Amino acid sequence: MNSRTRRMAIAITAVGALTGVLAACGGDDLEDKGTDKSSGGAKKGSLVVGAAGFTEAKVLGELYKQVLDNSGYSVTVKTVKTRELYEPQLEKGAIDIVPEYAATLAEFLNLKENGPNAKPVASGDVDATVTALKKLAEPKGLKVLPASKAVDQNAFAVSSEFAKKNNLKTLSDLGKSGLKVKIAAGDECETRPFCAPGLKKTYGIDVAGIDPKGVGTTQAKQAVKNGTDQLVLTTTTDATLKNFDLVLLQDDKKLQNADNVLPVVNAKDAGSQEIADALGKLTETLTTDDLVELNRKVDAERAKEADVAKDYLESKGLIK
Numbered sequence: 665m666n667s668r669t670r671r672m673a674i675a676i677t678a679v680g681a682l683t684g685v686l687a688a689c690g691g692d693d694l695e696d697k698g699t700d701k702s703s704g705g706a707k708k709g710s711l712v713v714g715a716a717g718f719t720e721a722k723v724l725g726e727l728y729k730q731v732l733d734n735s736g737y738s739v740t741v742k743t744v745k746t747r748e749l750y751e752p753q754l755e756k757g758a759i760d761i762v763p764e765y766a767a768t769l770a771e772f773l774n775l776k777e778n779g780p781n782a783k784p785v786a787s788g789d790v791d792a793t794v795t796a797l798k799k800l801a802e803p804k805g806l807k808v809l810p811a812s813k814a815v816d817q818n819a820f821a822v823s824s825e826f827a828k829k830n831n832l833k834t835l836s837d838l839g840k841s842g843l844k845v846k847i848a849a850g851d852e853c854e855t856r857p858f859c860a861p862g863l864k865k866t867y868g869i870d871v872a873g874i875d876p877k878g879v880g881t882t883q884a885k886q887a888v889k890n891g892t893d894q895l896v897l898t899t900t901t902d903a904t905l906k907n908f909d910l911v912l913l914q915d916d917k918k919l920q921n922a923d924n925v926l927p928v929v930n931a932k933d934a935g936s937q938e939i940a941d942a943l944g945k946l947t948e949t950l951t952t953d954d955l956v957e958l959n960r961k962v963d964a965e966r967a968k969e970a971d972v973a974k975d976y977l978e979s980k981g982l983i984k
Contacts, residue, residue: 707736708735708736708737708738708938709737709738710737710738710739710740711732711737711738711739711740711760711761711933711934711939712739712740712741712742712758712759712760712761713725713728713729713732713739713740713741713742713759713760713761713762713763714741714742714744714750714753714754714759714761714762715741715742715743715744715762715763716743716744716745716746716747716750717743717744717745719959719962719963719969720816720901720955720958720959721763722741722743722962722969723955723958723959723962723969723972723973724763724925725741725743725763725969726741726969726970726972726973726974727763727946727950727973727976727977728741728761728763728927728943728946729741729973730970730973730974730977730983731942731943731945731946731977731982731983732761732939732942732943733983734942734977734982734983734984735938735939735942737939742759744759747768747769747772750762751769751772751773751776754806754928754929754930755804755805755806755930757930757932757933759930760929760930760933760934761927761928761929761930761934761939761943762927762928762929763925763926763927764925764926764927764928765816765817765923765924765925765926766786766790766793766794766797766811766922766923766924766925766926767786767787767793767817767921767922767923768786768921768923769797769801769928770785770786770793770794770796770797770800771784771785771786771921773797773800773801773804774786774796774800777800785797785800786921786922787918787921787922788915788917788918788919788920788921788922789918789922790811790815790922790924793921793922793924794808794810794811794922794924794926801928802931805930805931805932806928806929806930806931807928807929807930807931807934807935807940808926808928809926809927809928809929809940809943809944809947810926810944810947811922811924811925811926811947812924812925812926812946812947812948812950812951813924813950813951813952814901814924814925814950814951814952814954814955815900815922815923815924815925815952816899816900816901816923816925816952816955817899817900817920817921817922817923818858818859818897818898818899818900818920819897819898819899819900819902819912819913819915819920820835820847820863820895820896820897820898820912820913820915821885821888821895821896821898821902821905821910821911821912821913822838822888822894822895822896822910822911822913823888823889823891823894823908823909823910823911824909824910824911825909826888826891826894827911827913830843832913833913833914834913834914834915834916835863835866835867835869835913835914835915835916835917835919836867836916836917837913838867838869838895838913839863839867839868839869840868842870843870843894844870844871844872844894845869845870845871845872845893845894845895846871846872846873846874846875846892846893846894846895847859847860847863847871847873847874847875847893847894847895847896847897848875848877848878848883848884848885848887848888848892848893848895848896848897849874849875849876849877849878849879849884849896849897850876850878850879850897851874851876853874853897854874858919858920858921859897860874862919863919866917866919867917867919875887875892875893877893879897879898880896880897880898880899880902882904884896884897884898885898885904885905885907885908885910886908888908888910889908889909889910896910898912900912900952900956901952901955901956901959902956903956903957903959903960903963903964904960904963904964925947925950925955926947927943927947945982946977946982949980949982954976958972958973958976
């Protein structure tokens with residue numbers, strides 16, 4: 665499973681099963697390990713950024729690191745395995761900062777606090793989702809910083825030819841067209857509320873069936889490109905859509921939960937306004953299109969996450 669597919673699996677879990685598990689690509693983890701957070705000669709002290717093991721999380725971890733390095737901190741990035749592992753370490757202060765996804769973390773904490781049958785608190789409204797997240801995070805000693813415009817959530821794509829022929833820009837357009845569509849996705853799409861049932865209920869889309877080729881896989885996207893299927897389930901930061909001449913249809917009625925990227929910090933150790941301001945400049949700049957391009961450079965061009973992050977931050981004037 666590549667890093668993009670791995671992130672897509674997380675998106676399904678967040679909105680459907682709500683388990684919030686992040687898969688790993690290896691690297692250091694913090695389980696049963698002490699973390700040296702002494703200043704080490706740094707003028708403003710040391711910070712540890714936790715990042716999950718898929719491309720996007722690694723890039724975000726590097727962006728956070730370099731922005732904070734530029735502000736005078738000594739920052740290290742620790743790759744961690746699962747949210748079940750890094751979230752308690754964030755509470756304890758073994759790690760200080762994690763790039764997170766608003767809806768996914770909100771539901772993770774919701775289930776942790778209220779049990780497996782807890783009523784969902786996340787929605788397609790980012791402000792309401794962040795408010796719900798803060799209510800769950802703050803009692804645990806976590807501070808949720810403002811959300812960016814960058815969002816990595818479930819999305820549906822069609823071929824450019826299909827979109828042009830039928831004048832489609834949004835999922836509402838597809839529903840109004842009355843066209844029957846077969847969806848290239850995972851088996852679970854048939855029953856998950858964010859997938860086929862949600863498309864039918866929210867948009868009136870005539871779903872003719874599910875082609876179980878997986879979420880955002882090469883085979884799924886190829887099937888839509890070839891016209892075997894008409895719709896593919898992927899994510900908003902899928903960096904390979906252009907390779908298959910596919911375009912996303914806008915989720916204009918906000919069926920999907922708001923998984924906007926935001927920093928979450930240990931309030932005691934990293935809750936200062938100075939840290940919030942440093943990360944805030946990045947948050948205000950980062951967009952979904954930026955994430956797509958950053959992911960593409962790592963996955964397609966084999967560039968290093970640190971180099972991609974550095975080039976981006978310099979191009980935006982965020983670091984010297």
